[in-house]
Amino acid sequence: MERSQPVGELLLSVEDVSLAFGGVKALNGVSFDVHSHEVRAIIGPNGAGKSSMLNVLNGVYHPQQGTIRFRGEEFRDMDSHHAAELGIARTFQNIALFKGMTVLDNVMTGRNLKMRCNFLEQALWIGRARREEIEHRRAVEQIIDFLEIQHVRKTPVGRLPYGLQKRVELARALAAEPVMLLLDEPMAGMNLEEKQDMCRFILDVNDHYGTTIVLIEHDMGVVMDISDRVVVLDYGRKIADGTPETVRNDQKVIDAYLGVAHA
Amino acid sequence: MLDTFPKLLMHHAGVRGERPAIREKDLGIWQTWTWHEFADEARFLACGLAEAGLTRGSHFALVGANRPRIYAAMAAAQCLGAIPVPLYQDAVAAEMAFPLRNAEVGYALAEDQEQVDKLLEVLPQCPALKHIYYDDPRGLRHYAQPELESYEALLARGRESYRRDPAFLESEIAKGNGTDTAALFFTSGTTGTPKGVVLTNTNLIERSRVVADWEHITDRDVVLAFMPPAWIGQNIFSYAQPLVAGYCICCPESAETVTTDMREIGPTYYFAPPRVFEALLTQVSVRMDDAATPKKWLYHYFMGVARRVGERIMEGKPVGFLARLQYALGDLFVYGPLRNVLGMGRIRIAYTGGEAIGPDLFVFYRSLGVNLKQLYGSTETSVFVCIQPNDKVKPDTVGPAVPGVELKFTRERELLIRSPGLFKEYYKNPQATLEAKDAEGWFHTGDAGYIDADGHLKIIDRAKDVGALTDGTLFAPKYLENKLKFFPYIKEAVCFGDRRDKVCAFINIDMEAVANWAEKRNLAYSGYVDLASHDAVSALVRECVEKVNADLAQEAEIANSQVHRFLILHKELDADDEELTRTRKVRRRFIGEKYAPLVAALYDGSHSVHIEAQVRYEDGRTGKISADLRIAEARSFPPAAARRAA
Numbered sequence: 091m092e093r094s095q096p097v098g099e100l101l102l103s104v105e106d107v108s109l110a111f112g113g114v115k116a117l118n119g120v121s122f123d124v125h126s127h128e129v130r131a132i133i134g135p136n137g138a139g140k141s142s143m144l145n146v147l148n149g150v151y152h153p154q155q156g157t158i159r160f161r162g163e164e165f166r167d168m169d170s171h172h173a174a175e176l177g178i179a180r181t182f183q184n185i186a187l188f189k190g191m192t193v194l195d196n197v198m199t200g201r202n203l204k205m206r207c208n209f210l211e212q213a214l215w216i217g218r219a220r221r222e223e224i225e226h227r228r229a230v231e232q233i234i235d236f237l238e239i240q241h242v243r244k245t246p247v248g249r250l251p252y253g254l255q256k257r258v259e260l261a262r263a264l265a266a267e268p269v270m271l272l273l274d275e276p277m278a279g280m281n282l283e284e285k286q287d288m289c290r291f292i293l294d295v296n297d298h299y300g301t302t303i304v305l306i307e308h309d310m311g312v313v314m315d316i317s318d319r320v321v322v323l324d325y326g327r328k329i330a331d332g333t334p335e336t337v338r339n340d341q342k343v344i345d346a347y348l349g350v351a352h353a
Numbered sequence: 354m355l356d357t358f359p360k361l362l363m364h365h366a367g368v369r370g371e372r373p374a375i376r377e378k379d380l381g382i383w384q385t386w387t388w389h390e391f392a393d394e395a396r397f398l399a400c401g402l403a404e405a406g407l408t409r410g411s412h413f414a415l416v417g418a419n420r421p422r423i424y425a426a427m428a429a430a431q432c433l434g435a436i437p438v439p440l441y442q443d444a445v446a447a448e449m450a451f452p453l454r455n456a457e458v459g460y461a462l463a464e465d466q467e468q469v470d471k472l473l474e475v476l477p478q479c480p481a482l483k484h485i486y487y488d489d490p491r492g493l494r495h496y497a498q499p500e501l502e503s504y505e506a507l508l509a510r511g512r513e514s515y516r517r518d519p520a521f522l523e524s525e526i527a528k529g530n531g532t533d534t535a536a537l538f539f540t541s542g543t544t545g546t547p548k549g550v551v552l553t554n555t556n557l558i559e560r561s562r563v564v565a566d567w568e569h570i571t572d573r574d575v576v577l578a579f580m581p582p583a584w585i586g587q588n589i590f591s592y593a594q595p596l597v598a599g600y601c602i603c604c605p606e607s608a609e610t611v612t613t614d615m616r617e618i619g620p621t622y623y624f625a626p627p628r629v630f631e632a633l634l635t636q637v638s639v640r641m642d643d644a645a646t647p648k649k650w651l652y653h654y655f656m657g658v659a660r661r662v663g664e665r666i667m668e669g670k671p672v673g674f675l676a677r678l679q680y681a682l683g684d685l686f687v688y689g690p691l692r693n694v695l696g697m698g699r700i701r702i703a704y705t706g707g708e709a710i711g712p713d714l715f716v717f718y719r720s721l722g723v724n725l726k727q728l729y730g731s732t733e734t735s736v737f738v739c740i741q742p743n744d745k746v747k748p749d750t751v752g753p754a755v756p757g758v759e760l761k762f763t764r765e766r767e768l769l770i771r772s773p774g775l776f777k778e779y780y781k782n783p784q785a786t787l788e789a790k791d792a793e794g795w796f797h798t799g800d801a802g803y804i805d806a807d808g809h810l811k812i813i814d815r816a817k818d819v820g821a822l823t824d825g826t827l828f829a830p831k832y833l834e835n836k837l838k839f840f841p842y843i844k845e846a847v848c849f850g851d852r853r854d855k856v857c858a859f860i861n862i863d864m865e866a867v868a869n870w871a872e873k874r875n876l877a878y879s880g881y882v883d884l885a886s887h888d889a890v891s892a893l894v895r896e897c898v899e900k901v902n903a904d905l906a907q908e909a910e911i912a913n914s915q916v917h918r919f920l921i922l923h924k925e926l927d928a929d930d931e932e933l934t935r936t937r938k939v940r941r942r943f944i945g946e947k948y949a950p951l952v953a954a955l956y957d958g959s960h961s962v963h964i965e966a967q968v969r970y971e972d973g974r975t976g977k978i979s980a981d982l983r984i985a986e987a988r989s990f991p992p993a994a995a996r997r998a999a
Contacts (some may be wrong), residue, residue, distance in 0.1 A: 231382075241606075297494075
């Protein structure tokens with residue numbers, strides 16, 4: 091299917107990145123790139139270094155070695171706040187929402203960086219605060235509509251089923267209008283129907299907003315269906331990189347997933 | 354003369370242009386179209402459609418839920434003298450092919466991608482269909498079919514065209530008159546293929562006006578439109594009558610938000626089929642079951658008070674001072690808050706119709722102080738035939754005839770109707786028209802009933818469904834099923850007994866209520882099939898059936914039609930499996946044939962039966978499920994008369 095915005099120029103490049111925690115090498119000389127408007131998957135068995143990679147991209151971890159360029163600019167002294175300002179948003183494997191707040195309020199927090207008014211204005215609901223809130227609420231409502239969560243708009247997140255919570259998290263990440271969206275196991279723990287829904291939403295987001303998507307999954311089937319290109323990690327190293335078709339037939343990938351007999 | 358809907362619309366735009374005509378909850382906020390805006394939208398759209406070639410007398414299909422744009426399109430088609438054909442939005446593609454082909458529909462408006470997909474699927478079978486407009490563009494950007502165009506684009510062209518030549522449209526509107534066809538409604542087809550019911554402007558306008566006057570409906574009333582617009586029972590209250598009386602209709606955000614939306618809007622005028630009231634009551638019962646003990650006590654105590662005096666107080670009949678005081682307290686603590694939660698706090702008039710309502714269910718709402726009344730009518734009669742008057746509501750009748758309606762009966766007790774609202778014909782089906790409407794203009798309803806001592810019409814059942822047991826006892830299946838369905842645990846029931854020695858039944862459990870009940874008793878189950886086959890659930894249902902039997906024993910004529918044996922079905926009856934109609938009436942004959950081995954087992958005395966059945970999923974795929982169903986016996990009671998004699 092052709093997209094509204096075809097896959098374009100280089101957006102992110104990762105070169106020779108290594109990350110170690112004490113003696114454990116989580117990532118070992120990994121290089122790959124992401125083009126704009128692309129759906130890019132990072133897969134690998136448990137402990138392959140997928141989440142570490144995502145945390146590096148998002149500025150949580152600082153690699154000891156290697157360079158990362160985002161829109162041509164090199165990552166130096168990156169932290170997650172700065173990453174968000176650059177237009178990188180993410181979701182978490184184990185859902186990090188405010189459980190006691192409503193869906194609407196949770197998604198509103200995604201607009202945080204876009205609010206210009208100060209603390210006093212917000213507290214007293216005067217001046218810019220009022221105007222901004224209306225503007226942001228409109229943006230948030232459009233996302234709520236897009237992800238079809240109107241019926242739980244005013245429900246506290248903690249009361250929602252898991253699949254819906256995942257969708258709310260996606261909504262919050264989208265509310266930041268990111269250039270690049272990092273999804274950490276968006277389909278983990280879901281049943282087949284929820285997975286299909288999630289796939290549709292990810293593709294819709296990519297198509298409608300043109301958002302570049304980097305996602306981590308260990309469910310191979312899902313990834314192969316929706317990704318343009320796939321990076322495969324195993325024990326912190328990249329073992330394959332390419333279209334789903336080439337990756338699927340790569341002997342090293344098959345071995346990593348199924349295991350090889352060590353005679 | 355205001356004899357057509359477009360003329361009425363322009364009239365309201367003139368006299369109450371700034372009053373709200375339609376509200377829709379969009380992006381979390383209720384957005385309003387005034388009458389002025391509604392009229393403009395219809396004007397522009399009509400010009401766009403005229404430019405696209407829609408002509409007088411041709412058909413324009415509308416497929417979608419209640420949206421302002423669907424209603425604007427309906428008005429736009431009528432402006433040009435074209436005939437809107439609303440279709441059920443939850444019908445599968447194959448079901449849409451017949452009406453589209455039958456009415457040679459050339460133009461259609463679809464709400465969203467889902468509906469567009471269905472129309473495109475049947476496109477090869479409907480050669481006349483050349484233009485499909487869509488409202489919500491989401492997901493449709495990559496569709497390259499030449500038939501497709503967005504509503505926005507059509508509207509924009511129409512606006513241009515109207516600017517150039519406003520006189521064209523005004524003259525088109527002026528050309529219309531009352532005898533023109535206003536709309537074509539396809540009946541849900543309880544039997545056989547659907548039939549297109551042709552209703553004229555006069556049919557719909559005259560009936561709407563008589564009832565609006567009779568009930569003092571004004572432009573201050575508010576209606577929530579949440580049933581399919583293709584159903585006349587929705588359409589008359591959300592299109593025909595508002596255009597006559599000038600009141601405002603509200604479109605909910607989505608099907609899942611109706612309860613919340615209803616609470617926010619607080620409609621004053623309400624119509625819903627019995628199953629909606631049933632579902633609401635089930636919800637209330639389930640939640641009250643979970644409430645803390647003092648709250649439960651309060652609820653049960655005051656509901657008892659309400660049952661005793663609530664209705665009499667609402668009807669203004671004499672009630673003792675103490676009872677009034679009790680009821681006032683109840684109103685403060687229970688009824689008022691409950692009405693509020695249900696979104697019924699402002700209701701002046703609520704109707705139910707489409708099928709019979711269980712008397713206990715009916716009385717529940719009335720005793721709460723909701724002025725719920727029964728209404729009798731059908732698509733062919735422009736709905737309004739009988740309505741219960743405010744001061745005289747009897748739960749087992751549907752009230753006297755509305756002014757202008759004549760009723761009479763055949764020897765077989767079939768009800769015949771003559772009314773100014775009577776349909777013109779079945780579209781392209783003179784045979785069926787002739788069978789339904791005789792030379793003197795009497796419409797044969799197919800319903801059996803009689804007029805009681807107060808002049809109220811009492812409907813027993815469909816004439817063809819009313820049968821007799823082998824001992825001659827009257828067998829009215831619907832009546833029994835409704836009694837069973839009043840229990841929150843029973844969602845659907847199908848009774849058999851015609852020309853048999855006793856009555857037996859299929860039962861569908863209500864998943865929500867029974868699951869809640871099971872949870873409290875720590876009953877483990879894996880899903881619907883498992884829960885339905887549980888021994889304890891069977892015992893629970895048996896209790897319900899026995900209560901119904903005890904009740905039936907009090908009614909001499911039908912005391913022998915008590916339910917002797919029943920089984921709990923392994924799956925929910927579903928319209929997608931053709932077991933229910935789209936308006937969710939059970940298709941008893943079809944079910945009887947489909948599950949013939951089960952029916953046989955009910956009567957041959959066996960204790961269990963094995964079933965393998967095909968189910969159809971929403972996306973059209975089919976699957977198989979199999980189960981062993983146990984057949985349970987229910988105690989029956991000697992008739993009251995016999996007991997007294999003994």
